[in-house]
Amino acid sequence: MTAIMLLRIAWRNLWRHPRRTVLTALAFSVGVLLLIVFLGLSDGMHQKMIETGVRLASGHVVVEPEGARDQAGTDVIMTRESAEAVRRVLAMTPVAERVRGSAPRLLVSGLLTSANNSTGVQVIGAVPEREEKFSLLPDRIVAGSFLGPDGRTPPIVVGKVLAEKLKVDLGSKVVLMMQSGKEIQSQLLRVRGIFATGMSDVDGHVVTVSLHDLQAWLDRPGALSHQAIFLQRAEDAEPVRRRIAEALGERPVSVLTWRQALPQLDQFIRIDDAGNYIFNGVVLVMVTLGVLNTILMAVLERRREFGLLAALGLRPVLVALMVTAEGLLLTVLGGGIGLAAGLGLHRYFARAGLDMAALGSAEFSVAGVTVDTVIYSYLYAGRIRWSLIFIAGLGVLAVLYPALRAARTAPTEATRGL
Amino acid sequence: MFPRLIRMGWRNLWRNPRRTLITATAIAIGSVMLAFSQSVMEGLTRRMVEQGISLLLGHVQIHASGYRPDRSIFDRIPGDAVGLATRLRTVPGVVAAAPRVAGFGLVSVGEQSAGADLVGIVPDLETSVTTWSDSIIAGRMLRNSPEDKGEVLIGERLARTLGVGLGSSLIVLTQAADGSLGNDVFSIAGIFRTGLEMTDGGLVFMTLGDLQKLLALGPTDAHEIAVRAAVPAAATELAVVLRTSLRFPGIEVAAWPVLAPEVANMVAMSDSWLFILYAIVFVLAAIAVLNTMLMAVFERLREFGVLTALGMRPRHVVLLVVAEVGALAVVSLGVAALIGAPLLHWIIAHGIDLRSFTEGFTMSGVAIEPVIRGAWAGASFLLSALALIGFALVAGLYPAVRASRVNPATLTRGELR
Numbered sequence: 001m002t003a004i005m006l007l008r009i010a011w012r013n014l015w016r017h018p019r020r021t022v023l024t025a026l027a028f029s030v031g032v033l034l035l036i037v038f039l040g041l042s043d044g045m046h047q048k049m050i051e052t053g054v055r056l057a058s059g060h061v062v063v064e065p066e067g068a069r070d071q072a073g074t075d076v077i078m079t080r081e082s083a084e085a086v087r088r089v090l091a092m093t094p095v096a097e098r099v100r101g102s103a104p105r106l107l108v109s110g111l112l113t114s115a116n117n118s119t120g121v122q123v124i125g126a127v128p129e130r131e132e133k134f135s136l137l138p139d140r141i142v143a144g145s146f147l148g149p150d151g152r153t154p155p156i157v158v159g160k161v162l163a164e165k166l167k168v169d170l171g172s173k174v175v176l177m178m179q180s181g182k183e184i185q186s187q188l189l190r191v192r193g194i195f196a197t198g199m200s201d202v203d204g205h206v207v208t209v210s211l212h213d214l215q216a217w218l219d220r221p222g223a224l225s226h227q228a229i230f231l232q233r234a235e236d237a238e239p240v241r242r243r244i245a246e247a248l249g250e251r252p253v254s255v256l257t258w259r260q261a262l263p264q265l266d267q268f269i270r271i272d273d274a275g276n277y278i279f280n281g282v283v284l285v286m287v288t289l290g291v292l293n294t295i296l297m298a299v300l301e302r303r304r305e306f307g308l309l310a311a312l313g314l315r316p317v318l319v320a321l322m323v324t325a326e327g328l329l330l331t332v333l334g335g336g337i338g339l340a341a342g343l344g345l346h347r348y349f350a351r352a353g354l355d356m357a358a359l360g361s362a363e364f365s366v367a368g369v370t371v372d373t374v375i376y377s378y379l380y381a382g383r384i385r386w387s388l389i390f391i392a393g394l395g396v397l398a399v400l401y402p403a404l405r406a407a408r409t410a411p412t413e414a415t416r417g418l
Numbered sequence: 419m420f421p422r423l424i425r426m427g428w429r430n431l432w433r434n435p436r437r438t439l440i441t442a443t444a445i446a447i448g449s450v451m452l453a454f455s456q457s458v459m460e461g462l463t464r465r466m467v468e469q470g471i472s473l474l475l476g477h478v479q480i481h482a483s484g485y486r487p488d489r490s491i492f493d494r495i496p497g498d499a500v501g502l503a504t505r506l507r508t509v510p511g512v513v514a515a516a517p518r519v520a521g522f523g524l525v526s527v528g529e530q531s532a533g534a535d536l537v538g539i540v541p542d543l544e545t546s547v548t549t550w551s552d553s554i555i556a557g558r559m560l561r562n563s564p565e566d567k568g569e570v571l572i573g574e575r576l577a578r579t580l581g582v583g584l585g586s587s588l589i590v591l592t593q594a595a596d597g598s599l600g601n602d603v604f605s606i607a608g609i610f611r612t613g614l615e616m617t618d619g620g621l622v623f624m625t626l627g628d629l630q631k632l633l634a635l636g637p638t639d640a641h642e643i644a645v646r647a648a649v650p651a652a653a654t655e656l657a658v659v660l661r662t663s664l665r666f667p668g669i670e671v672a673a674w675p676v677l678a679p680e681v682a683n684m685v686a687m688s689d690s691w692l693f694i695l696y697a698i699v700f701v702l703a704a705i706a707v708l709n710t711m712l713m714a715v716f717e718r719l720r721e722f723g724v725l726t727a728l729g730m731r732p733r734h735v736v737l738l739v740v741a742e743v744g745a746l747a748v749v750s751l752g753v754a755a756l757i758g759a760p761l762l763h764w765i766i767a768h769g770i771d772l773r774s775f776t777e778g779f780t781m782s783g784v785a786i787e788p789v790i791r792g793a794w795a796g797a798s799f800l801l802s803a804l805a806l807i808g809f810a811l812v813a814g815l816y817p818a819v820r821a822s823r824v825n826p827a828t829l830t831r832g833e834l835r
Binding site for chain 1: 434436437440441443444445447448451455487488489490491522523524526528529530531532533534535591592593615616620680683684687690693694695698699701702705706708709710712713716717772775776779780781782783
C-alpha cells in the first residue's frame with residue numbers, strides 16, 4: 001500500500017461528509033487566519049513603536065558616559081577622547097556598513113521664559129545636519145525649520161504645546177536660563193521652528209538648540225551627553241553594540257541598545273507578545289478541538305469498516321496512518337485556506353493599514369511613545385515558519401487519539417450488530 | 419410539552435458524551451479566555467482610573483477660565499479660592515476638595531540644577547483628595563503646622579539628578595506674579611516615588627503658604643482646586659452639578675475624562691480590543707455548535723422521521739433540537755465555570771507577578787504596576803454568557819429546521835443521510 005494510495009483513500013473518506021468537512025476546515029482556517037493577521041498587526045504595531053522610540057530617544061545604539069543613567073546632569077559628560085574614539089569606531093567597515101548615521105548631543109535642563117510665562121525644559125544641543133535624516137523632531141516640524149539659517153539671535157526649536165503655553169510663535173524672543181558651574185546663564189533666543197509629535201511630554205518639554213551654541217554658553221567646548229547611532233536595520237542593534245563596546249575597550253563609557261536605553265518599551269513589547277501568544281494559542285486550541293471532534297466522530301461511526309479492514313488483514317499501523325492522513329489533509333485544507341486568506345489580509349493591512357479608530361479605539365502611549373491608531377501589518381519569515389510548525393503540531397496532536405482508536409478496532413467489530 | 423422537550427434534549431445530548439464534552443471544552447476554553455481578558459482589562463482600566471486620576475489629578479478640577487492648558491501663574495481662581503474649596507466640601511457627591519497653587523521653577527543644589535513644577539498644597543486636605551502621599555519612600559508628608567515652613571517633598575528621580583537626600587537644602591528660583599524673581603532655600607522633608615518619570619523627576623511639593631509667598635500671591639489665592647468624588651465614574655455628572663450649583667464667576671469645572679484624555683482613550687481602547695475578542699470567540703463557538711449539531715441531526719434523521727410519523731409536530735421537533743443546543747451551551751458554560759473559577763480567583767487574588775522581569779511601565783502617562791491583577795467584572799461575565807447562549811441558539815436553528823423537515827415517507831427506503 002503506497003503513501004499515495006493512502007492519501008487518496010483518506011481524501012475520499014473526508015468527502016463522505018462534505019458538509020462536516022467544510023465546516024471543520026472553515027473553523028480551522030478562521031483560526032489560522034486570525035493567527036496570521038494578529039501576528040502581523042501586533043508585530044507591525046511593535047515595529048512602529050520601536051521606530052518612534054528610537055527616533056525620539058537615542059537611536060538604535062547609544063554611547064554615553066558611564067553612570068549617566070543614575071545621575072542625569074551636566075556633570076556626566078563624555079570626554080573628548082571618548083567622543084573621538086566613538087567617531088573612529090563608527091568609521092570602521094564592519095560597523096560603518098550597518099550604520100545610517102549618528103548624532104552627537106548635549107542635554108541639559110533649563111528654564112524657558114517668554115513675555116507671558118515660564119516653564120522647565122529639557123534642552124537638546126544638536127547638530128541639525130546630523131539629525132535631519134534620522135530623528136523624529138526635524139520630521140515633525142509644523143512651522144519654520146529645524147534650526148535653520150543662523151540669524152543674529154541664536155535659534156531655538158520648541159514643541160507646539162510649549163509654544164502655546166508660553167504664547168510664542170515663529171520669530172518670538174525667549175530667554176533660556178541654565179546653570180553653568182555655579183552661575184545661572186541667561187541666553188536670548190529666537191524661535192525658528194515649532195514641532196508637533198503628538199506626545200504631550202515631548203511637545204511640552206523638549207527644546208532644541210545648536211550643539212555648538214550650547215557648548216559655548218556653558219563654556220564646555222566639545223562636551224557631549226551621548227552619541228546616538230541609527231542603523232540600517234533594527235535587528236543589528238545587538239551585534240553593532242557589541243562591536244562598538246569591544247572597540248572602545250576600557251574607556252569610561254557604556255554602549256547600550258535601544259532595549260537597554262528604553263527598557264520600559266522593551267518590556268511592554270515582550271509582555272504584549274506573551275499576551276498575544278496566549279490569545280493565539282487559545283484560538284488555535286479551540287479550532288483544533290473541532291478537528292479532533294470531527295475525526296473522532298468519523299472514526300467512531302466507521303467501527304464496522306475498520307473491523308472489516310482488520311479482518312481482511314490490513315495492519316493496524318496502516319489503519320492508523322489512514323486516519324492520520326484524513327486528519328492531516330483536513331488540517332492542511334483548513335490551514336492552507338486560512339494561510340492564503342491571512343497572507344492576503346496581511347498584504348492589504350501592510351499597504352493600507354488598519355485604522356483602530358474605526359473600532360472606537362483612540363491614540364494611547366506606552367513608556368512615553370505614542371501608538372498610532374493606524375497599524376500597518378508586518379510579518380517576517382521566522383514568524384510564519386514558526387506558526388506553520390505550531391499549526392502542523394496541533395494537527396498531529398488532534399489526530400493522535402482517533403488514529404489509535406481506529407487502529408485498535410477488533411476484527412469482530414465487523415460482524416457486530418449484523 | 420416544554421419540560422418534556424427539555425428533558426429529551428438533555429438526554430439526547432448525552433447519547434454521545436464524548437462529542438458533547440469535546441465541543442463543550444472547545445467553547446469553554448474560548449469563554450474562559452474571554453472572562454480572563456475581561457477580568458484583566460477591567461482590573462487594568464479600574465486601576466488606571468484609580469491611579470492615574472486619584473494619584474495627582476483628582477476626579478474633578480476647578481480652575482479660572484482659560485487657565486488650562488497654558489497654566490499661567492497669572493490666571494488664578496478669582497476671589498477667595500481657599501474659601502471656595504471649603505464651600506465645595508458641603509456639596510453632595512464631593513468627598514473632599516483641596517486648593518493648590520502651581521508654578522514653575524529652577525531647583526538647584528550646588529552646581530546641579532533642574533527645572534521642576536512647583537505645587538503648593540494644604541497637606542491634610544491634599545491627602546484626603548489624592549493618593550500620591552502614599553508613595554513617599556523616605557521622610558514624611560508635609561505638615562500643616564507653621565513651624566514646618568520652608569520644607570519640600572521631591573521625587574526620587576529629581577533627588578538623584580540633583581544628588582540630594584533627606585534634610586538637604588535646595589534653592590528654588592522662580593518668576594513671581596509681580597514680575598520679580600522669587601527665590602528661597604528649602605529643606606527636603608520627604609522623597610516620593612510614583613513610577614511616573616515626569617512626576618518623579620519634575621515635581622516639587624511645598625505648603626500652599628510657602629509657594630504663595632514665593633510667587634508673591636495673596637493668602638487666599640489658588641490656581642486649582644482638586645475634588646475627590648464619591649463615585650469616580652460619575653465625575654462628569656458631578657462636574658455639571660458643580661458648574662450649575664456653585665454660581666462662581668470666571669471659573670471652569672472639568673472632570674477627569676477632559677483633564678486626562680489619554681486615560682479615557684485607554685479605556686476606549688480596551689473596550690474595542692474586547693469587542694474584537696468577543697466577535698472571535700462567539701463566531702468560533704457558533705461554528706463548533708453548528709458542526710456538532712449537524713452531526714447529531716444527520717446521524718438521527720431516521721429518528722426524527724419516526725417522531726414525525728408518530729405525529730410529533732415539526733414545531734416541536736425544532737424545539738427539541740433547540741433544547742439540545744441550549745443544553746450544550748449550558749454544559750459549555752458549566753465546563754467554563756469549572757476551569758475558569760480557579761483561574762479567575764488566581765488572577766484577581768494573586769495576579770501575574772512580573773516583578774522579576776520589569777519594574778513596571780507607563781501607559782498613557784499612568785504607571786502600570788508589575789503585578790497584573792484582574793478584577794471581578796460580574797456584569798460583563800453575565801452578558802457574555804448570555805450572548806454565548808444566544809449565538810449557540812442561532813447556530814442551532816439550521817440543524818433544528820433540517821430535523822423538522824424529514825419526510826416520514828422516505829423512512830423505510832434507507833435513503834436517509
